[in-house]
Amino acid sequence: MPDPHYAEPRLARIYDALDADRSDLVAYAAMVTEFGARRVLDVGCGTGVFACLLAERGVEVVGVDPAEASLAVARAKPGAGRVRWILGDATVLLPPLPPIRADLATMTGNVAQVFLTDDDWLATLRGVRAALRPGGVLAFETRDPARRAWEEWNPARTHTVTEIPEVGRVESWCDVLDVSGPLVTFRQTYVFAADGAVLTSDSTLRFRERGEVGRSLREAGFRVEDVRDAPDRPGREFVFVARAADV
Template identity: 60%
Template sequence: MPDAIFAHPRLAPVYDAFDGDRDDLMAYLDIADELRAGRVLDVGCGTGCLAVLLADSGRTVVGVDPAGASLEVAKSKDRTGRITWVHGDATTVPAIGAELAMMTGNVAQVFLTDDGWRRTLQGIHTALRPGGYLVFEIRRPERRAWEEWAVNAAQITRDVPGIGSVERRLEVTDVSLPLVSFRYTYRFLADGAVVTSDSTLRFRSRDEVETSLVANGYRVLDVREAPDRPGREFVFIAERAT
């Protein structure tokens, strides 16, 4: 079940307004160029920011997400129908011969159980062609990002076209490592409606991630710093080995 921030019909349309310009996605376009990937699977595509950028660069793109409300926002950006949108998760994508699969933002950390993470890696493995690549980022647990979230929890207000002013507040609700839970509270000033969204992320170590990749048929090619957040995240580049 996707979090309300992605699935609620009032929250998905305001997500981009609070998520910023997503300059971080340009690094993924560079990696797609580096790997010469023409057919790309965007896992957890959300409101479609990366998928649209990939399609704009001339690639064939499939975006998959379990949150229907986010997919509706994504589809509204794809006016010419260039992108194939799949309502589901990585396990629902067939063998499409993708040359590259990507998970950006917090996508790789929403899988809280070992089984859920394993099934996701296996689903992506099926969707990739032999020798295809998997690229994703995770937050480094030792940086303890949740402590910064707690400190920087001031209310933010955005004016969203067609919706009006919306306030958002973040609260860290539980830290039981490797799991960290937090809550976003949104208030829509036009009618006073308040909607909350609770989320939990799993902070896996680099060794844990590498071990899981190898166990599920991948070869780890590189582990890089996220160029926009040096020292805070790892970017994994793996290859389907079997």
């Protein structure tokens, strides 16, 4: 079940305005050129920012996401008609769905951390593997647990007030609710000045160690080719580049 800030229509409609800095996508767009990708699978595509960006550049894109509200926002964007949108998680890409044969699959925005159990994570990787052509590439980011990013997820560091056209002023902030081993649960609060509505979204992310991620990729049929730094967040993320291994 997607978290409310993706699945609740009122929150999905303001998601892009509250997350306006998408400089993280620059590195992924560059990978499209680096790997000569003509067909891209965007897993956890959300409101379709990356998918539509690539479609505008003439890339064939398939966007997959389990949140209908987010996909509704994506489908209304310029260029969205050139994207194939699929409602569901990556396991819908497994047979009997005909293979997509993507050259490159991406999971941007720390999508990889929403899969909390080993079984769910492995099923996701296997779904992506099934959708790639032989030798296709998977690229995704995950936060380095050693940097303890959640220690900055507090109202003092995250409080914002954003004026959104046709919505009005929205105040938002984040609170950590629980840290249990690799699992971090936090709450995002949104206050709409127009009518005083207060909406919350609770989320849990899993922080995997670099070696743990590498082992799971190998188990799912990938060969890790590179672990890069995230240019927009140096020293804070692992950016994995893995190639579908020969069967």
